[in-house]
Amino acid sequence: MWKFLARKIIRNRIAFLIVLGVLSSAMIYYASKIQMSYQFANVLPDTDSTYIEYYRFKQMFGEDGSIMVIGFQDKDLFQLNKFNDWHSLGSEIKKLYGVKEVLSIGNLYNLIRNDSLTKFQFTPLIHQPFKINMS
Numbered sequence: 001m002w003k004f005l006a007r008k009i010i011r012n013r014i015a016f017l018i019v020l021g022v023l024s025s026a027m028i029y030y031a032s033k034i035q036m037s038y039q040f041a042n043v044l045p046d047t048d049s050t051y052i053e054y055y056r057f058k059q060m061f062g063e064d065g066s067i068m069v070i071g072f073q074d075k076d077l078f079q080l081n082k083f084n085d086w087h088s089l090g091s092e093i094k095k096l097y098g099v100k101e102v103l104s105i106g107n108l109y110n111l112i113r114n115d116s117l118t119k120f121q122f123t124p125l126i127h128q129p130f131k132i133n134m135s
Contacts, residue, residue, distance in 0.1 A: 077105070084129035 009016055044051040076082055087106030094102045103109075109122040 080130055080132065087126060087129050 090102040090104045090107040093099055108125045110125050112121045112123055114121050
């Protein structure tokens, strides 16, 4: 069988080269039309209430691909040790290369109007972790 196949290819080499060239040209053409998509897959259906809220938020405030959101739920977050750990985590993340700002419950800012500069200034509400005062 292999001899038969080899004989057919050698006898019809021009036809095989033309077919191979046409197929290669078609693949090159379609490969040049490939586009990358940087959108996330739709995990939620379009009728889901969470997706609708997200879409409204995106329409109102726009979209920035360089933002990371981390969410969690803990009923004991406002206990001293956990809150201080959360504040420390935000401070450590802010030290990482490329991180411009961290906004969390442990790293909130106060918005102060500066009339002399005619602009707003952001000052941290919490400058350091809380300590228990034993006096």
